[in-house]
Amino acid sequence: MELILFSKFLNDHDAEGLVERGHQIGIDGYDLCVRPDHPVNPENVGEALPEVVHKLNSGGLSVPMVTGNFDLLYPDDSTAEPILSAMDEADVRLVKLGYFKFDPHGEDYWEKVSEIRAALEGWQKLGEKYGVKICYHTHSGLNMGLNCAALMHLLRGFDPRYIGAYVDTGHMVADGEPFPFGLAMVCRYLAIVALKDYFVNLKGGNGDERVKREPRMAGEGMVDWPEVFGELERVGFDGPLSVHAEYEKPSREDYLASLKDEVAYFRAQLA
Numbered sequence: 001m002e003l004i005l006f007s008k009f010l011n012d013h014d015a016e017g018l019v020e021r022g023h024q025i026g027i028d029g030y031d032l033c034v035r036p037d038h039p040v041n042p043e044n045v046g047e048a049l050p051e052v053v054h055k056l057n058s059g060g061l062s063v064p065m066v067t068g069n070f071d072l073l074y075p076d077d078s079t080a081e082p083i084l085s086a087m088d089e090a091d092v093r094l095v096k097l098g099y100f101k102f103d104p105h106g107e108d109y110w111e112k113v114s115e116i117r118a119a120l121e122g123w124q125k126l127g128e129k130y131g132v133k134i135c136y137h138t139h140s141g142l143n144m145g146l147n148c149a150a151l152m153h154l155l156r157g158f159d160p161r162y163i164g165a166y167v168d169t170g171h172m173v174a175d176g177e178p179f180p181f182g183l184a185m186v187c188r189y190l191a192i193v194a195l196k197d198y199f200v201n202l203k204g205g206n207g208d209e210r211v212k213r214e215p216r217m218a219g220e221g222m223v224d225w226p227e228v229f230g231e232l233e234r235v236g237f238d239g240p241l242s243v244h245a246e247y248e249k250p251s252r253e254d255y256l257a258s259l260k261d262e263v264a265y266f267r268a269q270l271a
Helices: 015-025 045-058 080-090 109-130 148-155 169-174 179-189 225-234 252-270
Strands: 003-006 029-033 062-067 094-096 133-137 163-168 190-195 197-203 210-216 241-243
Touching: 003 062, 003 252, 015 029, 015 045, 015 252, 029 045, 045 062, 045 080, 062 080, 080 094, 080 109, 094 190, 109 133, 109 148, 109 163, 133 148, 133 190, 148 163, 148 179, 163 169, 163 179, 169 179, 169 190, 169 197, 169 210, 179 190, 179 225, 225 252, 241 252
Parallel strands: 003 029, 003 241, 029 062, 062 094, 094 133, 133 163, 163 190, 190 241
Antiparallel strands: 197 210
């Protein structure tokens, strides 16, 4: 299993900066954002992605995945095929889509499932064309596929060579979904795992309780990391592990320094 870093918070780093930072913090590679305001974005992806990936590879870092923008949802999006084509050229084989939102008061759940599955049929065709696996991420809140159980309403029956599950340890805690239970449901489709820790509590009262998710450094939240790594080993998962590092620190310098500590924590768990 490779430890890669989600580059969301390193949008001020060019390819050389990503190489330097990657070696400094001890990762194997990157889950590279292809979003506006990033060095690789939907407008320049055709030229920039192969170039940046080549520089990262030359610096000893892999790029097994790219993460699209939040609105990358449908296969007929004008950016969809250029991104997958650039991925094929750069030999990047996993892509993360955006999030399909759901309004429980204004939409029919099963109609929404059917709509998304129709989109995934198109994605599967593009995935087969370019040799890319399209991944959907479990993200708590009013998002379709918010946990492994709901995700399988979307993915079940598709070809796992081209459609994959991207499970998130932190969001599984937020939704109260036990990791072994969720893993059992998605195992056939599991392509990548997000490493994220949360502390979850209830705020409010008098009938107005709501869940508050607080991102924490690994080991300071509620994720049972020995269980997570033990279960991944048990099922023989050998895909990438994406460190999300979404917690806050007093300064940018403190945050960048903390990345090395979090990666070291995960290295110890892997060992």
